[in-house]
Amino acid sequence: MSDYDTVSADVEHEEEIPEDHPRYQDLLTRHRIEQGVEKGITHLQGMHAEGRGSAFDYLLGEETIPSADEAERVAAAHLLLADRPVLSINGNVAALVPGEMVDLAEATGADLEVNLFNRTPERIEAIADHLRDHGAEDVKGVEADARIPNLDHQRAKVDADGIHAADVVVVPLEDGDRAEALEAMGKTEIVIDLNPLSRSPQVAEVPIVDNIIRAVPNMTAHARDLAGADESELRAIVETFDREAALEAAETRIRTGDL
């Protein structure tokens, strides 16, 4: 019998998923992605992305490993130091952690911007509404009056006073081309991605190899802890971070199960 056999596939509300189920987080994640597709928030391709992520998470032990926790603290420090931090939201992020992204934006003074790989006006509006339903006051990305250079048309659309002008950008579950193009614009990129070998974490200044469901609340908790820290303390946290070591620790955990 598989772990899934005890939970019906047609769960209507996430409260029906038993919290003591051994694969609770995975079931919750799948349910939220399905709901996202049904609401027109998440693209069908988001299901494939989720399936890939879930396999890596299984190998990570479905927990935040110490190197990811450190990266999440470093990310919080970067966001607190930034002049114009922006959190980029796609269809998977909106389905999985809408309220948690709003909390992180509040804790760090960041803006929220919808930025889609498969961009349509309907999805942009649906995601902006969904974020507002979860407490967001201002959602960028609807106007899209600027372009990321060297990227083809739809994926390049951003707000001039949002991602285009940002100094620090959180780009979760991102496709590699756009992550590289943002990096080429000189932005400090914080990438959340369960696959440490994917191009996005490989180009990020802060790669976070963790499930977004765990990573975002943990970043917010770190940001709240660091809220009273002075600039020199935040700079020390950022400067001592070793991105190569973080990527290596995640890959080792996935390949061997060892920390």
Ligand code: PTJ
């Ligand atoms: O909403 P759109 O139109 O912007 O499209 C979004 C998707 C995710 C479909 C698009 O960006 C895409 O195709 O992304 P990729 O290239 O499939 O990359 C997604 C990455 O996110 C993969 O490396 C997955 O391992 C990773 N991933 C998936 N689920 C999670 C995750 N990382 C962290 N937490 C997750 N829950």
